[in-house]
Amino acid sequence: MIDEPLLEHIKSLLHMHSQGLLGGEIMPEDALINVISDDELLNVLTLGMSLNYQRDSYALWRSIVQAYMDDSTKWIFNPYTVSTSNIEDLHQALLHYRVALQSNRHPEIWKRVSEGITQSSITKDVLGLIESAEYDIAILKNIIQVKRKMEFPYLSGPKLFNYWLYVMENYGGIKWKSRELITIAPDTHILKATVKLGLCASDVLNGTTKDRQLVSEAWKKALMDSGVAPIDVHTPLWLWSRAGFPALQVPEGR
CATH class of the missing domain: 1.10.340 (Endonuclease III; domain 1)
Structure with a gap:
């Protein structure tokens, strides 16, 4: 079952990324x-x-x-x-x-x-x-x-x-x-953003191979049947963490 609050946060991040609101948009x-x-x-x-x-x-x-x-x-x-x-x-x-x-x-x-x-x-x-x-x-x-x-x-x-x-x-x-087989690539920023969203406990910040695999699987499970591929949230999450986690913005008209 899809976690609706998490999905709303993801949609907000995707929107902010598309609008260039996460800063550091040069990858x-x-x-x-x-x-x-x-x-x-x-x-x-x-x-x-x-x-x-x-x-x-x-x-x-x-x-x-x-x-x-x-x-x-x-x-x-x-x-x-x-x-x-x-x-x-x-x-x-x-x-x-x-x-x-x-x-x-x-x-x-x-x-x-x-x-x-x-x-x-x-x-x-x-x-x-x-x-x-x-x-x-x-x-x-x-x-x-x-x-x-x-x-x-x-x-x-x-x-x-x-x-x-x-x-x-x-x-x-x-x-x-x-392309749905492309899972998220959990580097340090992805780990931090994942914890910030409450998808995984802070233990994963140790960054072991097991931690990264756990985060990858968590995103795969969380986005299943959501219409969003795990890899599509990589850059928004990465930029969000790098920018210091600015407040999420809900797209206008919603």
């Missing part, structure tokens, strides 16, 4: 808009997200834009080129603009993800990977989280995987089959 990935070419955007987004997001995401994407605009480092966003590259060359290119922060682990992950993409795609790029899965989230989930999990160490995790699906849709224009 980290917006740095790529009108900078990255359409035919390279999916590769840039995916490789950029392949590193652990435990850092300032705004700084990450600024670094990615700098590396992309420099002809000497732009090649790091081509999965096939990276998969056949010398690891030392990749190391230097990734660290030059601080796309990578960990000098050994991050270049190794970047190369491993690139190999996973090229080996799963006829065209050796992210679009080919998605096409091989027939735009079906269930098939893609099996590829990244099961069959080739070792090649996608961070991206295979539920938090980043679901947010990646959202970014592919929202920025890359991908039309997913069964």
